[in-house]
Amino acid sequence: MNKIRIGIAGYGNLGRGVELAIRQNEDMELAAVFTRRPPETVRIRTEGVKVYGMEEIPSMADGLDVVILCGGSATDLPVQTPELARCCNVIDSFDTHARIPEHFAAVDAACRESGHVGLISVGWDPGLFSLNRAYAEAILPVGKTYTFWGKGVSQGHSDAIRRVEGVKRGIQYTVPVEAAMERVRRGDQPDLTARQKHTRECYIVPEEGADLQKITDTIVNMPNYFDEYDTTVTFISEEEFDAVHNKMPHGGFVMRSGMTGEGETTHQMVEYSLRLDSNPEFTASVLVAYARALNRLKERGETGCKTVFDIAPVDLSPLSPEELRAHLL
Amino acid sequence: MNKIRIGIAGYGNLGRGVELAIRQNEDMELAAVFTRRPPETVRIRTEGVKVYGMEEIPSMADGLDVVILCGGSATDLPVQTPELARCCNVIDSFDTHARIPEHFAAVDAACRESGHVGLISVGWDPGLFSLNRAYAEAILPVGKTYTFWGKGVSQGHSDAIRRVEGVKRGIQYTVPVEAAMERVRRGDQPDLTARQKHTRECYIVPEEGADLQKITDTIVNMPNYFDEYDTTVTFISEEEFDAVHNKMPHGGFVMRSGMTGEGETTHQMVEYSLRLDSNPEFTASVLVAYARALNRLKERGETGCKTVFDIAPVDLSPLSPEELRAHLL
Numbered sequence: 001m002n003k004i005r006i007g008i009a010g011y012g013n014l015g016r017g018v019e020l021a022i023r024q025n026e027d028m029e030l031a032a033v034f035t036r037r038p039p040e041t042v043r044i045r046t047e048g049v050k051v052y053g054m055e056e057i058p059s060m061a062d063g064l065d066v067v068i069l070c071g072g073s074a075t076d077l078p079v080q081t082p083e084l085a086r087c088c089n090v091i092d093s094f095d096t097h098a099r100i101p102e103h104f105a106a107v108d109a110a111c112r113e114s115g116h117v118g119l120i121s122v123g124w125d126p127g128l129f130s131l132n133r134a135y136a137e138a139i140l141p142v143g144k145t146y147t148f149w150g151k152g153v154s155q156g157h158s159d160a161i162r163r164v165e166g167v168k169r170g171i172q173y174t175v176p177v178e179a180a181m182e183r184v185r186r187g188d189q190p191d192l193t194a195r196q197k198h199t200r201e202c203y204i205v206p207e208e209g210a211d212l213q214k215i216t217d218t219i220v221n222m223p224n225y226f227d228e229y230d231t232t233v234t235f236i237s238e239e240e241f242d243a244v245h246n247k248m249p250h251g252g253f254v255m256r257s258g259m260t261g262e263g264e265t266t267h268q269m270v271e272y273s274l275r276l277d278s279n280p281e282f283t284a285s286v287l288v289a290y291a292r293a294l295n296r297l298k299e300r301g302e303t304g305c306k307t308v309f310d311i312a313p314v315d316l317s318p319l320s321p322e323e324l325r326a327h328l329l
Numbered sequence: 330m331n332k333i334r335i336g337i338a339g340y341g342n343l344g345r346g347v348e349l350a351i352r353q354n355e356d357m358e359l360a361a362v363f364t365r366r367p368p369e370t371v372r373i374r375t376e377g378v379k380v381y382g383m384e385e386i387p388s389m390a391d392g393l394d395v396v397i398l399c400g401g402s403a404t405d406l407p408v409q410t411p412e413l414a415r416c417c418n419v420i421d422s423f424d425t426h427a428r429i430p431e432h433f434a435a436v437d438a439a440c441r442e443s444g445h446v447g448l449i450s451v452g453w454d455p456g457l458f459s460l461n462r463a464y465a466e467a468i469l470p471v472g473k474t475y476t477f478w479g480k481g482v483s484q485g486h487s488d489a490i491r492r493v494e495g496v497k498r499g500i501q502y503t504v505p506v507e508a509a510m511e512r513v514r515r516g517d518q519p520d521l522t523a524r525q526k527h528t529r530e531c532y533i534v535p536e537e538g539a540d541l542q543k544i545t546d547t548i549v550n551m552p553n554y555f556d557e558y559d560t561t562v563t564f565i566s567e568e569e570f571d572a573v574h575n576k577m578p579h580g581g582f583v584m585r586s587g588m589t590g591e592g593e594t595t596h597q598m599v600e601y602s603l604r605l606d607s608n609p610e611f612t613a614s615v616l617v618a619y620a621r622a623l624n625r626l627k628e629r630g631e632t633g634c635k636t637v638f639d640i641a642p643v644d645l646s647p648l649s650p651e652e653l654r655a656h657l658l
Contacts, residue, residue: 017589017590020589020590020591021589024470024471024589024593025470045591097658100654100655100658101651101654101655104654121658126658128464128468130657130658131464131642132601133657134642134643134645134646134653134657135457135460135642135645137646137657138618138621138642138645138646138647139457139611139614139615139618139645140614141353141354141647142353185604251598258614260346260349260350260353260607260610260611260613260614261346261349261607261610262349262374264353266606266607266610267606268603268604268605268606268607268610268611268614269580269603269604269605270602270603271600271601271602271603271604272461272600272601272602273599273600273601273602274597274598274599274600275514275597275598275600276597276598277595277596277597278589278590278595278597281589281590281595281597282468282589282597284589285468285469285587285589285597286468289467289468292467307653307654307658308642308658309641309642309643309646309650309653309654309657309658310641310642310643310650311641311642312638312639312640312641313460313463313464313467313637313638313639313640314463314638314639316463316464316467316468317463317466317467317638318467318470321638321639322430324463324636324638325429325430325433325636325638326429326430328459328462328463328466328638329426329429329450329455329459329636329637329638
């Protein structure tokens with residue numbers, strides 16, 4: 001059987017994660033890495049595979065079954081995914097929830113014009129969390145769904161605190177409130193405010209002579225980012241920062257508290273959770289599994305843009321339908 | 330839009346659960362209930378719907394989009410599902426894991442001959458737990474999967490203790506060992522014996538004058554059922570039995586402890602859990618959601634037997650693909 005030939009477009013944390021995830025799947029191989037940097041400055045881990053400029057993708061498209069886009073959702077993917085869908089089968093982890101319909105339409109149009117297949121917003125949220133919301137709500141139509149995030153590093157919030165005057169280094173953890181989760185698990189179906197669901201923990205290395213009280217005040221009152229949450233600010237040394245806060249853990253919980261039976265009085269609780277020591281490596285693993293599915297759709301002659309909702313679980317697995325039924329059902 | 334017309338074949342706890350679950354889904358209606366008992370002795374909850382003998386299903390098949398089989402896996406479903414697949418689109422919750430390939434083959438053959446679609450082993454294990462095993466293993470190919478059950482009533486073990494001499498009433502709960510689950514969550518990837526994963530709790534109302542020590546000894550040493558577990562036997566009054574042990578709770582956990590990254594040293598933990606106050610009502614809710622998917626397969630002209638692995642999440646939902654993308658992705 002020919003291996004699925006995968007191209008990686010963008011070689012940051014996520015791209016490196018995809019490269020490593022491909023190694024864990026025997027039916028795939030890394031075909032090429034594409035970058036916007038000068039290709040000769042990018043060193044990858046896989047021997048015998050070359051790095052090219054992003055602009056070379058169209059001319060190399062014949063040798064790529066699937067291109068995994070590893071850029072950012074703010075500015076890269078809205079442009080890159082539709083553009084590359086004109087020449088390749090593409091998959092991305094676009095995660096700006098509010099702009100998904102717009103992104104879907106752009107990728108779908110490009111795919112239909114060119115006869116390719118696309119798969120967007122693949123990761124864990126959006127992605128696996130979305131799947132769990134959809135499954136649980138279809139099964140328990142009467143109920144309430146909750147999503148809690150963390151404990152984990154929020155890139156957006158970390159960026160925001162690093163822009164505060166006097167902050168040399170900074171990282172922000174989103175932490176779910178255990179007491180709120182316990183109320184959900186009990187079946188209370190509470191209405192929870194942002195403050196009741198998550199707290200925010202900031203660890204900061206201040207510039208020398210910075211006004212610590214002013215930094216704290218600026219952060220905890222920052223609109224949109226922190227003012228609606230209980231936020232703690234802890235000042236630490238650069239050594240501690242490097243030793244303790246050098247990882248990108250994340251995770252979270254999707255919970256559906258549903259009611260069934262006569263008078264809808266029976267409580268049924270579904271909970272899905274992730275505890276990830278590396279957010280980009282896990283997202284990469286999800287992308288790679290879905291790249292397998294995308295390749296199968298392509299082989300079946302499908303076109304257009306898809307999401308995780310459209311993919312049957314069987315298409316993610318390296319196992320045959322017979323093996324899945326015999327061993328995992 | 331026409332409602333999906335559902336027939337229920339078998340009206341025990343599961344069939345009653347299906348009847349109630351249909352009410353929670355506006356796009357469905359109960360068309361008929363079929364029973365092996367004299368139909369006039371069966372009282373259902375839905376006004377205007379009639380009860381028929383099981384043998385009338387073939388002649389009424391035109392008025393049924395999907396028949397949900399609610400019999401037992403030991404003797405009912407292996408016969409009924411293939412038989413009814415000759416005239417109807419069928420869905421069952423066949424749960425004898427070891428015999429799934431055989432059951433699949435029988436239902437598939439019947440479906441292909443008659444041009445119908447079948448969906449077997451729909452519930453939570455097999456069913457939702459199977460899905461979570463398949464998703465997590467596809468995403469994290471290097472790792473270990475664990476399934477823990479409970480706390481919940483095991484019908485098979487409860488039946489076994491009720492056959493012991495001197496036992497008037499009895500119920501058995503399977504209880505997952507919290508310490509073992511914590512080891513899995515920590516990423517230890519332990520090899521766990523049956524005894525290390527679950528304990529078994531029996532509550533028994535003894536016959537008057539029964540030898541309690543003998544009952545206990547017989548149970549805890551019972552081969553296959555209890556000898557490989559740490560089992561507790563508690564004798565209670567009939568009043569307590571009726572007051573406390575009149576429910577059918579169940580649930581459990583599917584966990585995937587996976588490793589990613591350079592040298593596969595990054596731990597990634599996926600956990601799915603159910604806490605069900607009523608096992609049959611929840612299984613019924615799963616069956617009803619999958620009945621919607623089965624009806625869509627039928628409308629697309631598909632035939633043959635399927636499992637949960639073959640069903641894309643979009644087909645379970647009453648929402649349109651656009652709504653799903655906008656609200657749940």
